Amino acid sequence: xxxxxxxxxxxxxxLALADVEPVPGVPKPDPILVVDKVKRSFGGLTAVNVDHxxxxxxxxxxxxxxxxxxxxxxxxxxxxxxxxxxxTWHFDGHDLANVSAYKVARYxxxxxxxxxxxxxxxxxxxxxxxxxxxxxxxRILASLIPGIWKAQEAxxxxxxxxxxxxxxxxHMRDELGGELSGGQxxxxxxxxxxxxxxxxxxxxxxxxxxNPALTQSLLEHVKDLPSFDMTVLFVEHxxxxxxxxxxxVVVMAxxxxxxxxxxxxxxxxxxxxxxxxxxxxxxxSRFTPTPLAGAPVSAxxxxxxPPSADEGAEDLADGGADLDGPAxxxxxxxxQPGGRA
Amino acid sequence: xxxxxxxxxxxxxxxxxxxxVVFALAAIGLNVHYGYTGLLNFGQVGxxxxxxxxxxxxxxxxxxxxxxxxxxxxxxxTLLALLLGLPTLRLRAxxxxxxxxxxxxxLRFVFRSSPATPFTGGxxxxxxxxxxxxxxxxxxxxxxxxQGRYGIGWLTFSHTRLWxxxxxxxxxxxxxxxxxxxxxxxxxxxxxxxxxDEDAARALGKNVFAxxxxxxxxxxxxxxxxxxMLAISQAAIAxxxxxxxxxxxxxxxxxxxxxxxIWGPVVGSLLFWFLIASVERAxxxxxxxxxxxxxxxxxxxxxxxxxxxxxxxxQGLLGNKREMVLDG
Numbered sequence: 001x002x003x004x005x006x007x008x009x010x011x012x013x014x015l016a017l018a019d020v021e022p023v024p025g026v027p028k029p030d031p032i033l034v035v036d037k038v039k040r041s042f043g044g045l046t047a048v049n050v051d052h053x054x055x056x057x058x059x060x061x062x063x064x065x066x067x068x069x070x071x072x073x074x075x076x077x078x079x080x081x082x083x084x085x086x087x088t089w090h091f092d093g094h095d096l097a098n099v100s101a102y103k104v105a106r107y108x109x110x111x112x113x114x115x116x117x118x119x120x121x122x123x124x125x126x127x128x129x130x131x132x133x134x135x136x137x138x139r140i141l142a143s144l145i146p147g148i149w150k151a152q153e154a155x156x157x158x159x160x161x162x163x164x165x166x167x168x169x170x171h172m173r174d175e176l177g178g179e180l181s182g183g184q185x186x187x188x189x190x191x192x193x194x195x196x197x198x199x200x201x202x203x204x205x206x207x208x209x210x211n212p213a214l215t216q217s218l219l220e221h222v223k224d225l226p227s228f229d230m231t232v233l234f235v236e237h238x239x240x241x242x243x244x245x246x247x248x249v250v251v252m253a254x255x256x257x258x259x260x261x262x263x264x265x266x267x268x269x270x271x272x273x274x275x276x277x278x279x280x281x282x283x284x285s286r287f288t289p290t291p292l293a294g295a296p297v298s299a300x301x302x303x304x305x306p307p308s309a310d311e312g313a314e315d316l317a318d319g320g321a322d323l324d325g326p327a328x329x330x331x332x333x334x335x336q337p338g339g340r341a
Numbered sequence: 342x343x344x345x346x347x348x349x350x351x352x353x354x355x356x357x358x359x360x361x362v363v364f365a366l367a368a369i370g371l372n373v374h375y376g377y378t379g380l381l382n383f384g385q386v387g388x389x390x391x392x393x394x395x396x397x398x399x400x401x402x403x404x405x406x407x408x409x410x411x412x413x414x415x416x417x418x419t420l421l422a423l424l425l426g427l428p429t430l431r432l433r434a435x436x437x438x439x440x441x442x443x444x445x446x447x448l449r450f451v452f453r454s455s456p457a458t459p460f461t462g463g464x465x466x467x468x469x470x471x472x473x474x475x476x477x478x479x480x481x482x483x484x485x486x487x488q489g490r491y492g493i494g495w496l497t498f499s500h501t502r503l504w505x506x507x508x509x510x511x512x513x514x515x516x517x518x519x520x521x522x523x524x525x526x527x528x529x530x531x532x533x534x535x536x537x538d539e540d541a542a543r544a545l546g547k548n549v550f551a552x553x554x555x556x557x558x559x560x561x562x563x564x565x566x567x568x569x570m571l572a573i574s575q576a577a578i579a580x581x582x583x584x585x586x587x588x589x590x591x592x593x594x595x596x597x598x599x600x601x602x603i604w605g606p607v608v609g610s611l612l613f614w615f616l617i618a619s620v621e622r623a624x625x626x627x628x629x630x631x632x633x634x635x636x637x638x639x640x641x642x643x644x645x646x647x648x649x650x651x652x653x654x655x656q657g658l659l660g661n662k663r664e665m666v667l668d669g
Contacts, residue, residue, distance in 0.1 A: 102547055117541035
């Protein structure tokens, strides 16, 4: 793990955040998104309750947390797909409270979805061209006269072509969105989001269900985004990915921000470990399954590994939001990314 | 052989007649709604009704010129689209479907009710000659063809039917041209993206509500034009012509021809009315059933054809198989 840390040159985002104290709600030197007291409840359940959060411009921030922590709801709130009960948030100087989703996108905050939304019966190229904003031909009367929009359309097509080449999808420009594989759809959705020329990209589980080879390529694209003046916030469950590419990690649990900081600091944070595998993780008795009455005593139950002090960190590093049992979380120690001093 | 020609002649006559024009227009409207935007409008007949009555009331009751009546019909269908769209287009697709089917029936009952009689003629509707010149008189005065029958061999038209047919199909061609221009443009691309996934369109900065409203109005106005065509070609309208099944005939026409294709609704309408008329003639000639059951039987026959089409060619006659096999 040591050599990974030394070979990786710190990114501009990481450098800018180097002196920021890793505590929830800490101010950032140059925030692009500032969130204040945003709360959203569904009946009795408080899905999101964020007191204060700032996201650094030009940095890659990842949002992690166990299932049901409110990450996707938080995404929906920020991008106008859902309305909070209370709270304000500002993006790049725009007050976004009560702003519709399409306007949020026009201000430069563009999201992708956990369940990929490739437009199935449009070609890859049409998918891409849709992303461009300010198209003259998208007005109903102007659209009747091709002379008004043909030149702009050609420019858009050129830009789309460049992006497709960058994402290595140019050979499938005429295929329909629905004909792509799951991973290719993820790539297309990300490339399409970039057509909007956003200043901030919000990626909801961009690697979910993508094979490892494509994950690497997706990862490289995400890492590239800050060099195109884009800020990235993404939700991810794969801790290797999170540790690898984030400049900053924000941890949510039960709707709240419970921790934030550089990846290494967050991985070692006691509260984060608690959130992932439950409080009192030293006490393993609650993980020991009680055999059903009359069931034969299985060997597995007896072979539960003895609890170890830092297995929470191992679980976390392994991407283990799973609560299957302590024995599964422990992988070979040398595969763990940095974070355990 | 003569029998076959008679059957074909009836079919062709019906397929190029004004009724086919009416359903081609109504189905093009539905194509804009359902085929391109994914809006489920189950009340296209309501747009036809307000279009027809907009024209008839303006011309026959208020004694305005025909062109004012046409504008009134277009405005009436625009208004209906706004009324239906404003509350429902922000909601899930099914709400529009429910509201449209209900609104069409409500309109029919309101227009045939006794309090509305001074304007709508109640259940008896508006015969074209009522008040002033009436709408058929202006229409017929515009007819450049002298009285008589026109055509070749077994295909002949009266001068009024010929006039309505020529104007009707010219309007259809014009509308097809406009829809083609719209759908190949970036505007049309946004509509199709809304059909595929409106949240994706929204996330890319498209004002989905405004686009859906524009599509609803455009398709609704085309429905209204279908209604006006119906009023003019029949020279009378009555509320009970505007039954819910007309909407489903228009859907049948659209799906037979191929939804989300430019010529689908036109080809579908030609085929639908060809089949209806030729099957009817065949049943009459073969004398296998009493005349009262022929009407329902020919519809059942079209229904069977539609089922077969869905089973073996679900994309319709002109649709794209490649698009059809994709789910969602």
